[in-house]
Amino acid sequence: MATKVLDKITVAASPPASGGVLPLTFFDVPWLFTGPIERVFFYTYPHPVEQFTAHLLPSLVSSLSAALHSFYPLLGCVRPCPDGGGGYEFYSTGGDGGGVELTVAESSDDFEELSGGSPRDVARLYELVPQLPRTEDGSFALASAQVTVFAGQGLAVGVSIHHVACDDSSYMHFVKTWAGQCRVAAGEDAAEVPPPLLDRDVVADPEGLAARTLDEMRQLAAKGPPPPPPPGPPPKLVIASFVLTRDCIDKLKQRVVAKGAASANGGGRVHCSAFTVACAFAWACLARVDGSYTCKKRAHLLFSVECRRRLAPPIPQEYLGNCLRPCFVEVDMGDLLGADGVVTAAAAIGASIKGLDGGVLDGADGWFHKILSLVPEHPMSVGGSPRYGVYDADFGLGRPNKVELVSIDKTPGTVSLAEGRDTQAGIEIGVVLPEAEMAQFSSCFSDGLKQL
Template identity: 40%
Template sequence: MPVKPAGGHVGSTASPRSGCAGPQSITSPLGFGSGVSCQAQAARLAFTTTQVTMSSISSPELRIIGRYQVSPPPGTVDDSALSLAYLDLIWLHAGSVERVFFYPLAVSLSHFIDSVVPTLKSSLSAALRHFYPLAGKIRSSAASSDGYEIHYADGDSVPFTVAEYSGDFDDLSGDCPRPVNDLLPLLPELPPSSTDGDGLRVLALQATLFPECGVAVGVTVHHAACDGSSSIRFISAWAAACAGAGVVVPPVIDRTVITDPDDLYSVFYNGFVKGQSIQSMMHQKAPPDAVLQSFTIGKNHIQKLKELVTQSGDLSFRCSTVVVAFAYVWVCHVKARLTEISNKRIFMAFAADCRPRLKPPIPAGFFGNCISACVVEAKAWVLTNENGVVAAARLIGEAIEVFKDNPLKVAKELPELFKTLSEADSLSVAGSPMFKVYDVNFGWGKPKKVEITSIAKTGAISVAESRQEEGGVEIGLVRPKTVMQLFEKHFYDGLKMFD
């Protein structure tokens, strides 16, 4: 199997555990047991410890069990250079997107190492045969001075970390406010380009055991390699292979299917790329009081929000679940910060899929970036008055209709528009209810929770389908505790009006 140890446990910040006097259970300072003898543990692996100290409160402890490099099966993929298309260039300096999937799984550390990890590695290798660009590296193109490509050579690999964590599985995978910094150890970092010399890695993975409680699968992917739809297709393929659920459906790996009659490549290169160096966006510690919290708009409340909007008058747009969910959260966001932004122009930005709307249409299984931005603007007072949700829904819905008609209508304006968004008060969206992240099953059942932790560095909200009922929407956001408390009050007080 094409899995190689990474040559030691590089990057630890503490020495391996020591002092074992015999066949006793190894227990961390926070009191969780490994379930295997100290002698057996030492014979199998040399543990290293990473203590993540992010506040005055004792933080959970991460122990690195192993670092591996996982490749597609040898000889199954030819060397290739996949040129980045213009829609990839938008994200070349946007850094990584990080997701963590939490699965209840009551297994010991020994069972995890002996049974679960080998299956995860072999299935990852099988999935990478079809999604091989994720094992490659982004580099400057040899054929063009302004070109970039994902280069894959036989033997290229994905870093895969296996770890154990002393955090409380139920707390970290819950809905209540959780310290963001306690979640970051569950996500691997992309190696900086300087360590490789010949390009930037685009994918890193981590499987972390909470002994006798659960497993967290962390995914860090550079946005320039692919969008959310492609990323979830890969994770789903890996999970299906791990669960023995059948043959992986190969993606469409051909960037030439996206035509560029208006030379948007030059527009985006000059507006997003020129003069900058490629680098990965490493983990950034959030302020100590920053918390991640989840909120759900249930199917019943979604329906009542739709009725509120449709009863307001003739609509020139489809009043969808996404429209009302985005509108409601935008209003709550503005209300929570009204004292700061009462007279300001405020924006909301979200990605929309171009695949079915480009001419000619792009296959649904296209692997890469095939999204563009929808941006709406309003005055804060418009969204905080009695009809704020209706006003927000109209703005969002009408922007989506414009996008449907011509997804690239404002494409040439995107560099300047993104600059405006970075300087203004704006709320962006990561994820989509259409991705069906709660269907990703490694053979352990559906996830208890899925989080996009990279919203901690972007200020975006995360969006997914509700795991509780079909038709609902789950929202995640990271805010300082005081701001989160205001958002929570406006969120639940608003929904009570429909009860």
């Protein structure tokens, strides 16, 4: 085993937090029985383990403790409501015995390879990601962290936060708060990160969507477990990153606007952003790789749109929790696989986003069933976004060499999006596939860039 655990530390909030109980909103409930958002942040750290333990580790621990003071819900768990009504709630003891488990580890693996973008076994990255502790009473912890040192090479910071606790915006708000506090603990200057907003009353639920969605989830569970996976050993999955430079993104936008405007919204202007064309490009590549796609008449895409600023009244960006709605896109498979597949996909994605102008919560009572109905269709789904600034997480070691959203491997057909590390890098697209299919995806991606 390449990774050896050196210590496990329970980190409490300092000064102690108040703790308490918070309700789940209708944005949180659909994530209740999923899993954590799991990222690994890689940094250059050319020092021995002893120097890490003596100098950097104390700053990492004290800064995590300071960050947890304002993000105290992450100290706790999600548990069944004590009233026996079948609901769930966030519960945190605050400074009274609550804490987040921080694993300290050492790895003998190849840091340069792990922190690169080439295909590598996703299981190797999972050695750098902490597991969330579970209990026998039906509750589960919301957050854990792991710091892994590669002697003389680098450092990996793995953060797991259960999706029911927050979305990617809140996830990165927490990580940047921890990183900023770490720079302060080391005596550096750091821009102050605003505290999170914990008031869940800002998410109105006049239609009782939270309770209704939970009832639907129970009804589904009552029908029995999902079908077992196919017999035989599962395929070896590899993870890799692909980059769309700013120049490539601009060329894709120009193509979409030039060829797609006439077909979007009856000839209206097409919504065309970096996110739109990156999703479209990845979707077109993935459709050519997945053999199950070729026998289907329609192709499906599922992605999330953040609602904080789209709600009326808008919710502050610092709100700690989930505030995402799903968007559904469907196109003809022949069009997606055709020469202008990226244009077709981008126009459809843009139309879906533009349609939110009529009301971001329209159809909310049908979102859960719509997602379930798409599972047999093997849709491509999207995790992360270029707008969350994952490469801004500086623990005093500079910008990360690489950031991986490892948890995309939990749902086949999911790709991750993030801003590029460098100013001209544009957008990074992360993909997890079996080895043979990854080679096909890489070839499709390369060929698509050559045609720009």
